[in-house]
Amino acid sequence: MEQFSFRIEKQLPNGLGRAGIITTPHGQIRTPAFMVVGTHGQVKFISPAQLHNLKAQAMLSNGYHLRHQALNIAQAGGLAKWSNWLGPTLTDSGGFQIMSLGSGLGKVVSMTRETVATNTAHQKRLAHVSERGVDFTDPFTGQPDFIGPEESMQIQCRIGADIHMAFDELTSLADTYEYNQIALRRTEEWATRSLTEHLKQRDRLNYRQSLYGVLQGGHWEDLRRQTARRMSQLSVHGQTFDGFGLGGAFLKEDLGQILRWCNEELPINKPRHLLGLSHPDDLFVGAEMGADTFDCVAPTREGRHGKIYTLDGPINLRRFADSPEPLDQNCDCATCQSGFTRGQLRALWRSGNRVQKEQFFTLASIHNLRFIVRLTEQIRASIIQDNFYSFRNQFLKRYYH
Numbered sequence: 383m384e385q386f387s388f389r390i391e392k393q394l395p396n397g398l399g400r401a402g403i404i405t406t407p408h409g410q411i412r413t414p415a416f417m418v419v420g421t422h423g424q425v426k427f428i429s430p431a432q433l434h435n436l437k438a439q440a441m442l443s444n445g446y447h448l449r450h451q452a453l454n455i456a457q458a459g460g461l462a463k464w465s466n467w468l469g470p471t472l473t474d475s476g477g478f479q480i481m482s483l484g485s486g487l488g489k490v491v492s493m494t495r496e497t498v499a500t501n502t503a504h505q506k507r508l509a510h511v512s513e514r515g516v517d518f519t520d521p522f523t524g525q526p527d528f529i530g531p532e533e534s535m536q537i538q539c540r541i542g543a544d545i546h547m548a549f550d551e552l553t554s555l556a557d558t559y560e561y562n563q564i565a566l567r568r569t570e571e572w573a574t575r576s577l578t579e580h581l582k583q584r585d586r587l588n589y590r591q592s593l594y595g596v597l598q599g600g601h602w603e604d605l606r607r608q609t610a611r612r613m614s615q616l617s618v619h620g621q622t623f624d625g626f627g628l629g630g631a632f633l634k635e636d637l638g639q640i641l642r643w644c645n646e647e648l649p650i651n652k653p654r655h656l657l658g659l660s661h662p663d664d665l666f667v668g669a670e671m672g673a674d675t676f677d678c679v680a681p682t683r684e685g686r687h688g689k690i691y692t693l694d695g696p697i698n699l700r701r702f703a704d705s706p707e708p709l710d711q712n713c714d715c716a717t718c719q720s721g722f723t724r725g726q727l728r729a730l731w732r733s734g735n736r737v738q739k740e741q742f743f744t745l746a747s748i749h750n751l752r753f754i755v756r757l758t759e760q761i762r763a764s765i766i767q768d769n770f771y772s773f774r775n776q777f778l779k780r781y782y783h
């Protein structure tokens with residue numbers, strides 16, 4: 383079984399964007415790459431065989447949602463065997479889901495600078511942060527629960543994905559600079575505790591798992607650069623982080639400069655994962671500014687709601703009753719290759735028959751995932767072939783026309 387490693391094949395002239403190969407115990411990830419999201423260990427309405435056929439390289443699952451099944455997953459031999467997805471896997475720490483119970487604000491909020499963001503009132507929050515970790519009320523059971531760095535690592539090590547994420551505190555757009563300073567110090571302390579516990583659990587379970595540190599710092603350059611430098615140097619018993627997750631709540635328009643601040647400070651020889659983004663303009667910005675892998679639920683979630691990706695931009699199937707048009711005539715996904723038209727898919731989607739509706743969920747998800755996976759393949763090829771910027775301009779001009 384191969385150990386974790388990363389090598390760069392080609393870099394963009396800016397010194398940040400690159401094409402590379404991440405090697406894990408369950409195979410390689412050729413970057414830039416999109417990781418499909420199987421929150422509970424499987425992608426909704428899509429089988430592992432279908433994921434393989436749409437050329438997915440890796441799957442991300444969530445430690446928070448799988449925490450009650452972690453022991454069963456460990457007994458089954460780890461996430462790969464338990465899920466029957468035998469390719470590379472990554473687990474998120476679950477910090478985002480838990481922190482969202484506190485503030486109710488997401489990682490990236492599409493809003494104008496004039497819009498005022500406000501946190502959920504303290505007494506109404508389901509999650510409360512302390513130095514220990516996060517006390518929260520499970521929104522499904524109503525029962526009190528707790529996760530800290532040690533608990534998160536124990537959960538993720540039992541799940542046994544190839545790559546884990548350190549436990550971190552996600553701040554919101556409404557949090558002040560002063561609070562972000564406090565939260566960042568806490569995240570860095572949790573990073574040390576995460577790495578310590580990860581090493582202990584990894585050796586005990588005899589898994590060869592890797593751990594990424596997660597960078598926060600809001601939209602402030604000094605905080606982003608400082609934490610990138612400190613996380614790069616953080617070491618426990620001579621072991622440093624194997625890669626880094628790029629997270630946080632920020633305006634979409636700030637994505638590029640925040641990634642630049644972080645990646646100019648991070649070591650060039652370690653991979654970087656951009657958490658929770660998948661729209662084409664975000665993928666191009668992320669790749670240009672040094673992100674190697676991406677994940678997001680949007681392709682499947684939007685597909686299930688009738689939003690279909692095409693080279694000429696996304697379409698809503700509501701407008702295509704009885705349409706004989708193909709989804710995207712140049713698409714190589716199984717849905718398009720089977721000849722389904724926009725009208726046929728709309729009929730399945732609007733059907734009152736549960737079997738037909740679930741068939742639509744599968745067909746739409748396969749198409750949207752293949753669209754995004756193929757786009758990252760093309761971005762990778764454009765970097766290697768020295769035509770990234772011309773490909774980006776051509777693609778985005780057509781997609782957002």
